[in-house]
Amino acid sequence: MNEATISCNGLTKQFGDFKAVDHITFEVKAGEIFGFLGANGAGKTTAMRMLCGLSVPTSGQARVAGFNVFKQAEEIKKNIGYMSQKFSLYEDLTVLENIRFFGGIYGLSNKQLKEKSEDLIRQLGLQNVAGTLVGSLPLGWKQKLAFSVAVLHQPRIVFLDEPTGGVDPVTRRQFWDLIYDAAERGVTIFVTTHYMDEAEYCNRVSIMVDGRIEALDTPANLKQQFSAGTMDEVFYQLARGAQRKAD
């Protein structure tokens, strides 16, 4: 539990004059559920993209799963799962085809693919729609499927960018059950969200304001530190000082 799977030091991304991410420094420990909070436009997605090897940092250092984000982006990619804000399974492929495709490109063997896809479909209760095009599923099912596909290859870390946007509270709760399951199997969870009840589910939470990390601790400690009753209040106190317009 004590080994750091993600560590950033002064990580910065600059677009022209604009510092989207401004010297952020933090560590995420193995097996942790790490909440990465911030208002729209605070730089969360940019920071996450750098950690996933999708975007090259302007300066600073970062290691993900023991690999350098500058030099070993491809090694990082073998060890992480990623679920973006945009739903990114293929809507014109069936549930089973999506599972097999993404499992396949992560190098799972045919035997593993068969077993895992069966397990996953059973676990999500999708037996009846395994041969249905993903595009015709309800959003909540899609999100759960996308998450399960992102952890199919047993990555060490999974990055979730607002995974529960637009889904109902019951489905969100079920989604978090999946997250807990994965965390129990030892997967580190790095999740951004706008729902403060979800922030409470995290082991530790960081709050980004204008590209910088303004607070980082357990939800309980943060509430104490800001003498707030809920995470909502903590977030409000920090985020109302933001200069940037929401995107």
Next chain:
Amino acid sequence: MRTLLFLLRKEFRQIFRNKSLLPMIFVAPLLQLLILPLAANYEVKNINIAVVDHDHSSYSQRLVSKITASGYFRLAGYYNSYSEAFALVEKDRADLVLEIPAAFERNLVREGQQQLFVAVNAINGAKAGLGAAYLGSIIRDFNAGVRMEWIQSPRFEPAPAIEVVSSNWYNPFMNYNFFMVPAILAVLVTMIGGYMTALNIVKEKEIGTIEQINVSPVRKYHFILGKLIPFWVIGMFIFTMGLGVIAWQVYGITPQGSILLLYGVLAVYLLAVLGFGLLISTFCDTQQQAMSLAFFFIMIMMMMSGLFTPIDSMPDWAKAIAYLSPATYFIEVMRMVVLKGSGFADIKFHFLVICLFAVVLNGWAVLNYRKTS
């Protein structure tokens, strides 16, 4: 290698599942190949001619009937004054006005010479030029006929004349379809390959699935091959259908040269075209942008490829552009191999240039395609 198989399986599934795209890929090109050669025909027929006859003699009648009997002209009207006939030109109902002067017959018989006046509507330059030329040769023929009637026996040596006899090589009946069909097929393959590749990749960008691929260990070249191979196969298929079904069965065109050679060049040419599509996709974020950009280039490639107009008659700067397009070379190869039966030695230069295009376009696209930004 296994990764590539997964990518290919996915691509083929998606292509064959897209019910609105499939007819565009497989049926539209064949329909176009069926329709376009009929329209893209340079033979000028149905030239509308208005005749002003001030003479009303038997010679003028004979001239007019000879013109209309040629099959190229259609009598739009027979008038007594030039202004009446010209009104037809202004209404675009006549392309030519032939004015036969008064005393045409008398002067022809007495003085042995006469002048005719022809006014041409030159808005459509090709039609006007050819129309005037056809008319000229019909009148010359008429003239020769008249002389034959007058000179009973060759008492004197007839005026020396040079007659040109031509023989049409490679396309003996000057069938326009033979010239157009192979070239149109080349253009269709270019369009399908270029558009489909560009749009397919940009679509993944647009809906965000490319990000899911970029964050996976899939190698850049795997992804690109996964995109190129399906469209390469489709390009080969369309070409085969075009050549075998439309060109051969419908137009009766069989390649004079080696089919193997044709396919060899096509294989590399398709790579170049797909590389072009790939390159377009690396510059665009939306399908709309890709469509516009690809349209811009494909339009130029098509118009300047020598498909309709001979490249030799273009100004130097236009020639330079024409030879910067791979389509130009492929169309030439198609015509050379299909019509002339050219062998590899004849098209070696074209082949090497097409190879160069394939390497440069794909290389540039691969360099430009980034998994990370």
